Amino acid sequence: MRQKKLQDEEKWDELITLYQSHPAWLNIICSTIIELFNGKVSLFLTDENELFLGDIETNLESQLERLSELEKNAINWLAHQDEPIDISQKPANMEVSQAKFMHIIQSLTRRCLVEKVPRKEPAKFQLNSIFKAHIKSNF
Secondary structure (H helix, E strand, C coil): CCCCCCECHHHHHHHHHHCCCCHHHHHHHHHHHHHHHCCEHHHHCCCCCCCCCCCHHHHHHHHHHCCCHHHHHHHHHHHCCCCCEECCCCCCCCCCCHHHHHHHHHHHHHCCCEEEECCCCCCEEEECHHHHHHHHHHC
């Protein structure tokens, strides 16, 4: 961020956290901040309720296109859950075995689309917040 000459260094940690330290996503967002806000991170971060994805969406779409139909169904279902889910809570309309559902969640977790919530018992899972914002705004 220093190389990009972003301003408001005290806001950099917030930006990094928001975009999950993902180097490609941060690079895209830094370019956006320079282009639209003359490098002022504080101006970019004014709307805390909405996550700006901009050119990140192309990357997200590419990842989503590679998913199976069952994985897409699970992603859409997870996007509309307000709380992290226990993997025993398979969606009623998903006609797969519990073992297959667990395999889907495992596959999505390995792709960093689904995250395990730390320090929860039983283990709970949720859709990555960047993907959740993308899916909720586009589907």
